[in-house]
Amino acid sequence: MFANQTLTPAEIETIFRELVNQWQEETRGISASTELILHPAYQQIIGMGKDVIPLLLRELERKSGRWFWALQSITRHDPIPVELRGKTDAMINIWLDWGRKNGYQW
Template identity: 60%
Template sequence: MSIFKQVEIEATFTALVKQWREENRGVSSTNQMSMHPAYQQIIGMGEVAIPLLLRELEKKSGQWFWALKSITREDPVPPECKGNTKEMTKAWLEWGRRKGYKW
């Protein structure tokens, strides 16, 4: 992928994350946050968004598990860790490293 294309992808992703965060302040429903148009557009970016999502997860946590599961069709989180954001984040970051993603 060209540097220009990568920069364009990152700029789009960053703008969507910013919009999603601003428009979901005070929202506590995971379903509502995940159905937000900006969140859905991030999912629509597909595989190119995976390292960017992993970076967001590592840096700020946030509700990126649904997006990662939607794009990858995988869920590396053990059943006993469901609901534990710290453990879920750890499982996804380990998954990303095993798959060779760089962020």
């Protein structure tokens, strides 16, 4: 979808927002993590690549969504220590710190 296109930051954000809204609407009531992350809209967000990292960090900061898998998939990095897995607030803070340390602004 994006390999041969050059999109402006505004276009990237518009597409991202549309996909987030679609994902949230179509997964409302689903609690299984696998179903959430395999949803086509979630997968398309991952497919957008590094351009959406700041947008994902912003979503985390707002405490919305389950974006850990997307961040891990895009960055190929997982900063969460084993002992903090499942502790959502701590995981959010760790990813936000990771984003700041890596120069992302959102």
